[in-house]
Amino acid sequence: MCSPMEAALLRLEEIFSTTFIQTIHSILQPLVLADPEPSDPCGKECLRLLQQLHENARRLWEVTEQSLLSLRQRSCCQRSTGLEAVLLLSNTDRVLQAYVEYTKSYTDCVAVQAFQKVSKKRRSQRKALWQRSSGISEGLEGTTLCKDLYQPFVHHVQQYMRLLLSLRDTLDENHPAQKLVMCAVTLFRNLEYFMKQALGQAVATQALWHSLSSRLRDVLCTPTRRLLQDSQDIPVVVTSLQAERVLLFDDALVLLQDHSVHTFDLKLVWVDPGQDKCVLHILTPEEEFSFVASNPKGQIAWQRKMTQAVSQALCGKKDFPVLGSDQEPSMPPECRCVAYTFHREGRLYQATYEGEWRQAKPHGKGTLKWPDGRNHVGDFCQGLEHGFGICLVPQASEDKFDCYKCHWREGRMCDYGICEYGTDQVYKGYFQAGLRHGFGILDSAPQAPQTFRYTGHWERGQRSGYGIEEDRDRGERYIGMWQADQRHGPGVVVTQAGDCYQGTFQGDKMAGPGILLCEDDSLYEGTFTRELTLLGKGKVTFSNGFTLDGSFSSGTDKGLYTQGVLDMAALPPNPSSTRKRQLGLGAFPVESRWQGVYSPFRDFVRLGCPGELQEALLGFHVQSSRELRKSQEYLCDERSDPKDCVGSMEDILKELLQHREPKALQQYLGKALSNSQHPLGKLLHTLMLTFQATYSGIGANKHLQEMAQEEVKQHARELWAAYRGLLKVALRHQGQSLEEENTETRNLQVHGLLLPLILPSFYSELFTLYLLLHEREDGLYSRGITNLSLLPDTKLLEFLDVQEHLWPLKDLKLTSNQRYSLVRDKCFLSATECLQKIITTVHPQEKLETLEKTYREIEATMKRVLGPEYKLPMDDLLPLLVYVVSRARIQHLGAEIHLIRDMMDPIHTGGLHDFLLTTLESCYEHIQKEDMRLHRLPSHWGPRELW
Structure with a gap:
């Protein structure tokens, strides 16, 4: 048998169930049916609110019936099933949710006066319903409709609290149901406070809508919005915007200024107390302003309310339990994930950002999209693209995008990046301030009218410095200096026929004297036209030793005319002297050819090898962007193949210190150089690309053999210096220093240790040149x-x-x-x-x-x-x-x-x-x-x- 407390609880549920179902049938259903098909928007909205209230009322009644059933089963059971079987205790959250949902629906109707508006729609019931609804705004007493819909509801919760407290006191401390009862007491106490606060906010909000003009009411009024604070109650002055009135709702901060309304989503509002006790700084994505209260108490009140409102908005619902007078509001998180569309003119005009924010600025990972199809996915810092990011820029033609997979700094591309353009050109290399700068490789589209590849240095978006360009259509490769996107300075042109030109270029054309080495070892020394044809004074040394010294010109039929002296008395040249005819050696000092490749590594070492810059300076590997263009599933942490991962930069430096003995060092360097994710391996991989671009294919010319040979040796010296730089940083982290290395020791390590490890990477192209030369x-x-x-x-x-x-x-x-x-x-x-x-x-x-x-x-x-x-x-x-x-x-x-x-x-x-x-x-x-x-x-x- 059940106890007296349980019997009282059973009677309470029976009375509430009977009373509540009568209220549903006699009041809610007539209100819903007053105008089943309203034509005006206001009527439709009121009907929707009443229908929602009716649905939540029936759900609350059903939960009450289930609770009643569990109590009856316990009272009728011969052998006690335990209090754990009572729904009110075993599933308090479910019961509680039904009460909360009904409260929300009821207060939504109160806030917009849905009862009064709908009751006017039906003449036969107008008088009775109006009498019940007319007093809602005046208070809770004397209002029949309020008593029928709300007072029994409130009274029932209060009775719950009284009986649950009594039940708690009658149970022994070790009773199995004691914890359940204690939990129910706490939850229903919070519910009681929540209901009181919710109705108070609804009444205050309803009063606010009456005080505003119809235009402002149409802009601001929504059924679920609640007024939390009004500057007419606690005055504040808004700096910079000169607002006449400040309204804090549970979802937005609103500033009224003349006839304009400034609305700020609370999820993107940061509240920062100023040093002045009367000032409160407000940060939003596009505005910054301050509230100045008349006294510190006003500032504290606004700060408290706003902090609570922002926290609740970020949770997606009101705090439960709600903030009481004896509780401090929980501080909203500094970092938030919210979507926002920018409206102010500027770089981000009409762009929508979805991702992480900090202090009212995009900060962290996010996606930025513009209406024209542009979008950027990646890392942000203080409102600007900063870190790795992928940007798609649509082109005029359909389904064509420029795809930039780069590192960004303060909103512009910097450091290493891979860009695939809508024209199908591809650039892989370094940027500075949004422009190609440093070393990079630009490939034309495979189906372009003129196919080419440029491998070399860039300056402010233009080819400048040492670089190699291959013109596949003409079958030519240029090796030499560039300036302002044109060949300028010493250069070598190698043709598919095996001919080599060397001279000085200006404005993309050869100017002044130069030499021509043919496949059969014939040598021309003299001047050329801009199209690399012989013109003017020159001397030809044929492969059999004969020489022709004279003047050359081109005829109308494109033939070559000459007038000079042919010397046939010379002896055939020695093959060894023919081999000495090597190009590019004096024109391009080996130490200065690929500084754009070495420099990022030196910068990385100079900065102390920071892990966050490892990818930015040394490059990364990323899946094909053609797939990215279609799927856009490219959040940027999955750029590298996990099996190629070598760990953090800190791990790499620690491993360096563990492999300093000669044999261990050789094994470590071999492993590091073979892994393109290791800094040394990345450097070697890039040098391999430059070597192939210079000496493979058309560049496989015997007159470039010595140039290639000294380049391999220089790469070995630079890679050894790179290893020493990493080791120096690793030792500095341990509080140690690296002893200086003399020339003899360095040469011994370069030739004896490093050159054997890197030579296989260049051997194919290098040995081909030796084959041709000999x-x-x-x-x-x-x-x-x-x-x-x-x-x-x-x-x-x-x-x-x-x-x-x-x-x-x-x-x-x-x-x-x-x-x-x-x-x-x-x-x-x-x-x-x-x-x-x-x-x-x-x-x-x-x-x-x-x-x-x-x-x-x-x-x-x-x-x-x-x-x-x-x-x-x-x-x-x-x-x-x-x-x-x-x-x-x-x-x-x-x-x-x-x-x-x-x-x-x-x-x-x-x-x-x-x-x-x-x-x-x-x-x-x-x-x-x-x-x-x-x-x-x-x-x-x-x-x-x-x-």
Whole structure:
């Protein structure tokens, strides 16, 4: 059986349910049906409010019936089910929500006098309803309609509170339902206060609408809006706007000035108390002003009300429990996420910003959209684009956008960015103040009438400094200096036909003297037209050594005319002198070519490697923007492939300090350089792009070999300096310093440590230049190898003047069908196989080690033949090595030898490796001169002896 308190609660619910359903049928339904289809907007709005009130009333009655049912079940149950089964205690929030929703609907009707307006629509009920509704604005007493719709409702909540308190006192402290009862008491106490405050605000708001003109009432009046504070009650003076009246609603701050209304969304209002106790600063997205109260109490009252109102607006509903007199308002968050459309003339006119705000300015991540289709997604700071962002700018044609994926500073593009234009041109590089500035690559559209690629330096949006442009339609590549978007200064033009021009350019054309190197090694020195045709005085040196010195001009049929002296007495030029005809060396000092690539890294190190600038200065990787243009799902934290992530800059610096020993350092640098997300890897990746842009394709010209060679060495020096810069920063973070490095130590680290790690990145283009430069000698060498390969081992050893006692015949294992005189490719087989590995390595040091192993294999073979005490004289090494080289049949051996010689560590000069390389060079030159089959075979050798 239930207790007396529970029985009283059951009777209370029964009475309220019966009374409330009668009120619904006798009052609410007639009001709703007074004019079911109003034609005027005001009537429609009132009907909607009454329908909402009717719906919430029925929902409240249904919840009361369910609560009543739970109480009846408990009272009828033979065995107590516990108070936890009572709906009022077990699901207090649900019951409470029904009361809150009814209160809101009722006060909405009160605020706009919906009862009075609708009751006039039906004549038969007008008198009775008017009598019930006419006194609402006068107070709660003496008003039948108010008593029927609200007083029983309020009384019921008060009875709830009394009975719940009594129930709480009757339960033991350890009773299972004690916590439920305590919670219900607290919630219904808050509800009681909420109802009182809600009705008070509704009545005050209704009075405000009566005091305003119809025009202002039409602008400001909405059923859910409530007046919280009026400057007529607590006066304030508004600076800068000179407002006559200030109204604080629960969703907006309104300033009335003459006939104009300034409305500010409370979600975007920041309240900042001034140093003066009577001043309150107000910040909004487009206005800043101050409230000046007549005394500190007025300032405190306005600050309290506004703080509460802003907090409630940001929550999307009124605080529950509402702010009481004994509570301080919760401070609104400084950072907020709100959408806002700008209305003031300026850069953001008509733009809508949706995202994070701070102090009334976009700050954090957000999206900015204009009506014309422009939009910017990314980071903002103090109202300006700042940090990484993606901006789409529509073009005149449909579905065409300029897409800027860049870093921004104070509203303009700065540092690294990738821009894809509506014309399908693509720029990847650096910006400053919104313009291309520093190093960058600009690619034309693939289907453009004139396709090109520019890789180089920019200044204030124009090509300036050192750069390479490839004109794919004309089959030309320009390597040289630029100014104001034109070729200006020393430059080299390489054509697809293999011709090279070098001279001085002005206004995009060559001016003054220059040189022309043709594919067949012919050389012209003289003047040119602006179209790079020969004009004026000049001298031609042909590949056979003949020279033509005279004057050149072009005829009407585009032929070349000349008048001069032809000298046919000159000797053919030495191939080595032809190889020395290299371009670009003096014109473009290697130290100054790619400063635009090195400079951002130096700036990054100079600033102490701040993590927030790592991406801005060193670049980023981002998914294809063509997908971004369609989906716009590009919030900017997912630019990099997670598997390529190397961690924060702080982690990178810590790892540097853990890998300073030589072996560990080599492994670390190899890993860092291979990862394009690491600062060193990013730098190397960019240098690879510049190298390919210069020397691949059309740029694969033998006259650029030395220029490329010194560029690779310079990159190694710069990358080592970059590593030292990072290490210096890492040590400084630990309170340590980096000792200075002398030139000898630096060269040792560059050639011995770093060059082997980076050479594979440039090897393809670099070795191609060596192949082209030494193509003629390699051709002679290949023919010599072909001739030598016709001889069996014994005949070849005899021909090469290898002393017979050095022939490793007893080292051979012959089958029953073989004779020593017929053995081919068996002698010195281990040395031959070792030497063949020279083409499988990239770095000169590894190739030299392979050469040394070949020498050791020859020496080991001799010791097996002549005994372990035998020492191979150096005079006997050359013919034996010629034999091994001829049997190894290495293609392009000349290119390999010259690459080793040019790129080897100077530390090996004069040592064993230098000697072996010199010996290999002698073998190469010796084989070039062999034409044994036609000229040098002994007369007693016939075809049979060859085999």
